[in-house]
Amino acid sequence: MPESELPEDVCEEATRLTRLARDAVDPDERETYRSARDDLVGEYDFVARVRDEDAVLVLHPAEWVDADGTVTPAEIDNIDRGVEQPLSGTGEEHEWDAVEEHNARLVAVVAEEHGADHAANARSFADFLGNHYVRRIETAGAPEVREFVEEYYPRNAWPTAEQRSILSESLTLLFDAADAEVPEYN
Structure with missing residues (x-):
């Protein structure tokens, strides 16, 4: 030990x-x-x-x-x-690189299993969480998800109408890929 x-x-x-x-x-x-x-x-x-x-x-x-x-x-x-x-960030050396690599793998799973629109939403959340909080997907709490959905996504993601309509499902798929549950953010 x-x-x-x-x-x-x-x-x-x-x-x-x-x-x-x-x-x-x-x-x-x-x-x-x-x-x-x-x-x-x-x-x-x-x-x-x-x-x-x-x-x-x-x-x-x-x-x-x-x-x-x-x-x-x-x-x-x-x-x-x-x-x-x-409790904020990951505590790892070279945090951002490690977080980005981890989150990118999860986005790739969503892309492979669920297509481009879900992958675009997943990538937007991964970018937000990595760049603003240096956190892995599965560590996101309700405040971060809420901030993403209400503030970041509408202003910075440039989603299509289809992507906007499936955002909640995309987040569920991304958290599923991380073997975690989406925090209740509504």
């Missing part, structure tokens, strides 16, 4: 669940995502918290926390055991 003691896929899933919780409108849905995240990292005796001032998910060993939930500096034996995951 890496020094952090948390497998990379666990860190990624905890980050995804935290983003979903932040974007959820329904308090019960928000709590469900947080609970799932806490259970996931709890299996490794880790705890999660969000540092709001810089939008970072912090994952660290439970032994660092005392009974009232405060991190006790004396308990920190090796700071490398903790993990910080940015």
Whole structure:
């Protein structure tokens, strides 16, 4: 196991669940995502918290926390055991290139399986999300999708009438290609 003691896929899933919780409108849905995240990292005796001032998910060993939930500096034996995951962007080096490559693969799946009009819509969303937020498709939350649909798409995508009429379906197909659900943005 890496020094952090948390497998990379666990860190990624905890980050995804935290983003979903932040974007959820329904308090019960928000709590469900947080609970799932806490259970996931709890299996490794880790705890999660969000540092709001810089939008970072912090994952660290439970032994660092005392009974009232405060991190006790004396308990920190090796700071490398903790993990910080940015909640905006991807946290990867060369972020934009990695995000663009990932999102372009998803757009290609939509193009191959569903045709040019859906692909054009998918490409517009990938451009918006990559250029404005440096985020992978599956990490987009309701605020980003809403901004795309209401502001970016009408002004910047230059869609045909056909493309406009199928936008919602195109987004569903793109998120399906990413094995994710479109956040409720309406």
